[in-house]
Structures are given as structure tokens and as C-alpha cells.
Amino acid sequence: MTPSFQKRWYMNLHSLMDRALTPQCGGGDELYILTGAVPSDLRVRGRVSVPEFVWLAACCAVPGGGWAMGFVQHPRDAEVIEDVMVKELEKLLPYNPQLFQNNCGETEQDTEKMKKILEVVNQVQEEERMVQSKGSARGTRSALLPPEPAGERSSLLGKLLGFIATPLIKLCQLIYCLAIGVLKYVVYFLWFVTKQVIHGIESSLYRLGSATISYFLTIGEELASIPWKVLKVVVRITRAILRILCCLLKVVCRVLGIPVRVLVDVATFPVYTIGAVPIVCRDIAVGLGGIISLLFDTAFGTMGGLFQAIFTVCKWIGYKMTFDNPGEL
Structure with missing residues (x-):
């Protein structure tokens, strides 16, 4: 594919999309485009295949107003x-592929829109032919016109301009x-x-990073030491249980080593204690009565003694009064 043909095909694609296909498909929301090229047997330097033709397939899937068309352009x-x-178009392509499902609703295609698309395509081709004809005419006209002669410059004017421009150039430099x-220096400073x-x-x-690594290492060490600490706790608990069992065994042995009489006394102590409760209560009652x-x-003794003392005092007072007044008797 030559650059001129490639450029022309690219321009034709854009013209078809912008002026013909998109306006006739509701703004292009339901427009599907497939493009490609069919290679020929002609090759450039035995490597690059020259296309036989390029093609474009368009499908407008608008319900009730869809259409499907194909376009082909040959390099010659x-x-x-x-x-x-x-x-x-499917028959022209190799292996006869199916481009669109159900041929893009072939039975419900809008022929009016297809006619408008063909009119726009013809208009695009006419405009392209006119542009090419104008370009070729301009090229021919420019080739026939003779070149204009260049004027000579004045040496004095050149020197004057050089004298004026030299200080300005130096100042600008x-x-x-x-x-x-x-x-x-600003760049150096910024750098x-x-x-x-x-x-x-x-x-x-x-x-x-160092702090994070140290933190994770510490956490790892602590996590790694957890099983060892758990094992130590289990060992200590086991030792404590064994000590408790040993103490219980010693107590049992000592209990078994106590004489039977002591055990009988200990067993009968509550019975004797309960039997002695009435006696103790009786003794307490007797003590309280006493x-x-x-x-x-x-x-009563205190009151009797008090009355006796009062009686004695009164008797003594009466006797003394009798002794002091004997004549009155």
C-alpha cells in the first residue's frame, strides 16, 4: 500500500464516518465498523504483500431503522x-467469513437511509476529484512560470545596518x-x-526501614519464644501438681500412721460434745440461779444492816437525850 493510497483511504474513512455513516445511525451509538485489507500475490522485495483492495463494513443496529453496507476501494x-x-463483501473476502450476526438484521433494513449514505459517498468522491484536479492545475502553472530575479543589495546600507546591529547583537549576547x-547557578542550587x-x-x-525491621525481628523473637515459655509454664504446673500429690500422699501416710485409739477419740469427740451440752446448760442455769x-x-443483807444501823443510831440518840434531861423524868 503506497503512502498516497493509504492517506487517501484514511481520509475517505473519516469522511464516510463523519458525513455518511454516523449521522444516519442516531449519532453512532449503535454503529459497528469493521475494516481490513485483502492481500494479493504481489510482494515488495519478496516480503511485504501489496493489498488487492481495502474494505469497510458498517452495521447500524438501531431497532426499526437499521442498515448494513460495505465499501471497497482498489489501489489501481x-x-x-x-x-x-x-x-x-463476505464473498470477496478469503474464507467467506460472517461479518455481522444475522447479517445485521438484513430483513429490516432502512433503504432510505442507505440511499442517503450513497448520495453522501458520491458527493465525497466528487469533492475529492475536484481537489485533486485543482492541485494538479496549480502544480502545472507553477512549473510554467519563470523564477523572479533576485535584487542586488546596497553595500552602504549593509554596512550601516551592520554598524547599528553589532552593539545590539553584543548586548544580546x-x-x-x-x-x-x-x-x-540556579539549576546547580536547585540540584x-x-x-x-x-x-x-x-x-x-x-x-x-531499620526500625521496621527491628520491630518485626523483635516480634518474631517474641513469637518464637512463646512455645518455650508455654513449655516452661506447663513444666511448672506439672511440678506443682506433683508436689500437691506428694503432700496428699504424706498426709494419707501420716493419717494411716496414727493409733486407732486416737482416731476413735477423734471420731467420738462430736458425740461426747453433743451429750455434754445439756449438762453444761444445766450447770450454767445453776450458776445463774446462784x-x-x-x-x-x-x-437483803445490805438493807437489813442499813436498818440495823439506823435503829442503833436512833436508839443511841434517844438514850442520850434521856441522860441529858433527868429532871424532866
Whole structure:
């Protein structure tokens, strides 16, 4: 495929899509396009196959207004775009493939839209022929016109312009050198700052990575030591259980080593204790009665002694009064 034919086919594809196919298919939402080329037996340098023709198949699957068409263009007659039905295009292709399912609704195709598409295709071909004819006419006209002679320049004007332009050029060169120098140092400074920032970021990332690795190593060590710690705990629990069993065994042995009399006394101790409760209660009651009797005796004795003392005092007072007044008697 020559570059000119390839370019023309590319332009034709865009023209067909933009002006003919898409407008007649509801904006192109349900438009399906297949393109390709059929190789021929002619090869360039025995390697690249020259296409026999290029083709395009279009299917518009709009319900109630769909259509399907095919277009073929040959390199030997690049100005003509042939329109064919999809079935005919399938017969032209190798192995007769089926391009669209159910031939894109062949029984419900809108012929009016197909006619409009063909009209636009013919219009595109006419415009292309007119453009090519105008281009060839311009090329012929430019080839027939003679070249214009170049005018001579004045040496004095050239010197004057050179005298005026030289300082400006030097000044521009100086400004350019200064700008380049400043820009260079700015770039160096930015590069230095960038290196420092990158170095700081690298060191931070390195420290972060080291801390992360240390953290995970510590966690790994702790996780690895968990079975050993569990084993140690199990051993300690086992030792404690064995000690408890030993203590129980010692207690049993000592209990079995106590004389039978002591065991009988220990067993009969609650019976004797319960039997002694009434006696103890009786003794407590007798003791309480004695205490109450003693209190009564003490009270009555105290009152009797008090009355005796009062009687004695009164008797003594009466006797003394009788002794002091004997004449009255």
C-alpha cells in the first residue's frame, strides 16, 4: 500500500464516518465498523504483500431503522469507492467469513437511509476529484512560470545596518550569557537542594526501614519464644501438681500412721460434745440461779444492816437525850 493510497483511504474513512455513516445511525451509538485489507500475490522485495483492495463494513443496529453496507476501494482505481452489500463483501473476502450476526438484521433494513449514505459517498468522491484536479492545475502553472530575479543589495546600507546591529547583537549576547550563567547557578542550587532533600528522604526511609525491621525481628523473637515459655509454664504446673500429690500422699501416710485409739477419740469427740451440752446448760442455769440468789442475799443483807444501823443510831440518840434531861423524868 503506497503512502498516497493509504492517506487517501484514511481520509475517505473519516469522511464516510463523519458525513455518511454516523449521522444516519442516531449519532453512532449503535454503529459497528469493521475494516481490513485483502492481500494479493504481489510482494515488495519478496516480503511485504501489496493489498488487492481495502474494505469497510458498517452495521447500524438501531431497532426499526437499521442498515448494513460495505465499501471497497482498489489501489489501481483509488478515486472510486465501490458500495456493496454485506453478503457480497463476505464473498470477496478469503474464507467467506460472517461479518455481522444475522447479517445485521438484513430483513429490516432502512433503504432510505442507505440511499442517503450513497448520495453522501458520491458527493465525497466528487469533492475529492475536484481537489485533486485543482492541485494538479496549480502544480502545472507553477512549473510554467519563470523564477523572479533576485535584487542586488546596497553595500552602504549593509554596512550601516551592520554598524547599528553589532552593539545590539553584543548586548544580546551579553544578556544571554548572563542569563545562561544565572540559570546555570540556579539549576546547580536547585540540584544541590534536591540532592540534600533526596539524601534526607533516603536517610529517613533507611531509618524507618531499620526500625521496621527491628520491630518485626523483635516480634518474631517474641513469637518464637512463646512455645518455650508455654513449655516452661506447663513444666511448672506439672511440678506443682506433683508436689500437691506428694503432700496428699504424706498426709494419707501420716493419717494411716496414727493409733486407732486416737482416731476413735477423734471420731467420738462430736458425740461426747453433743451429750455434754445439756449438762453444761444445766450447770450454767445453776450458776445463774446462784448468782441471782447471791444478789438477792446481798441486797437483803445490805438493807437489813442499813436498818440495823439506823435503829442503833436512833436508839443511841434517844438514850442520850434521856441522860441529858433527868429532871424532866
